[in-house]
Amino acid sequence: MKAAEGTPAHLAEIRARITQAAQDCDRSVVDITLVCVSKTFPAADIIPVLEAGERVFAENKVQEAMEKWPELKRLYPDVELHLIGPLQTNKAREAVEFFDVIETVDRPKIAAALAKEIARCGRHPKLYVQVNTGAEPQKAGVLPQEADAFIASCRKDHGLEISGLMCIPPFNEQASPHFALLSEIAKRNNIATLSMGMSADFELAIQQGATHVRVGTAIFGKR
Template sequence: MSDAKQRLADVQAGLNRACRDAARTETPLLVAISKTFDADAIRPLIAAGQRHFGENRVQEAAAKWPEMLGEAATDSGGITLHLVGQLQSNKAAEAVVLFDVIHSVDRPSLVTALGKAQAAAGKHPACYLQVNIGNEAQKGGCALAELPALLAQARDAGLNLVGLMCVPPAAVEPAPYFALLAEHAKRLGLTGLSMGMSRDYETAALLGSTVVRVGSALFGSR
């Protein structure tokens, strides 16, 4: 519990520091990326006050979160679950039911599947369009050139769009990629920016991120 509380305080202090340097009045929302960690590793962070958690896979989240959500149901804040990993279209219905926020909407077929799943479930999770900001073949995300069309389709499908998400190329300076994503979001009239992970969340906060996705800095090495 004490380790979890200290790690959480350290990350929050880093975000506060970055926002002071950028003259920002609001700090980004902190999402603790709990993928591959079991309930025993997650509960100390919940006890320390963390309320937003992110998972990569629908199946893993469905196996471990229902019990913890029940435990936290009496908490004043509750738990908000974020899906940050790639989502298969055939898992859209499960994702809509389980998650409150989906960060990885990246292709027309998934938009269609999510639109149908939302209508069936009567639930509209907040959604981010994932952009392949570094044009990397091995990563998910739509190309920048395809972003306006995907945005139009997502709006037509009734998705609750709140912003853009990206994962910059590894081992390079992330700032230009964060700035580029922020520029495109502004141009498209979107205010949410899901960008920044353990290695670069302070840089993301400096450049306008509204949500950071932090794993190892909160949980330790996987």
């Protein structure tokens, strides 16, 4: 894992930019949650961000999170931990038991696995559907034209409460149309939470209604 540099100063800058972006589009900053993406960084780099008051973090891999977060969660019990990486069905049990939010629900098989584990352990992490807004073959997420049916199936067939949507726009395209598309899907399906926008484009995401912005590099440095 790589050590971060200048984290407190970077965090202050991100907070200021989020506040400004909210003001620019007449939104309240309290309606926007900063999700600090701590994947690949060790606990020693996460602690200064926790000490600065941040409590919402995201990891890409179940195993990595389970290795470094138990002690941090013991020290900071009000942490909310998000899973933002692809989830395999054989990791559904650990994900349900360990994470507070799973942002990458994207296919019937994982919906069924999550429903089974939620029923088994009685723990109910918040669930977001990941939408592959750019229809990129190498990227996880349900296709936009299939999102409505998938959300309905999660709710009706599996009894899951879908509380949010998440997307990662294509690297080489303008992000705003993808954020707008996710917002439209959310409105159609009565979903209030939008996890969109990363270090390079979170201000644009806030303009399009993001409630959660996932920022890693701009806080912790390059991986």
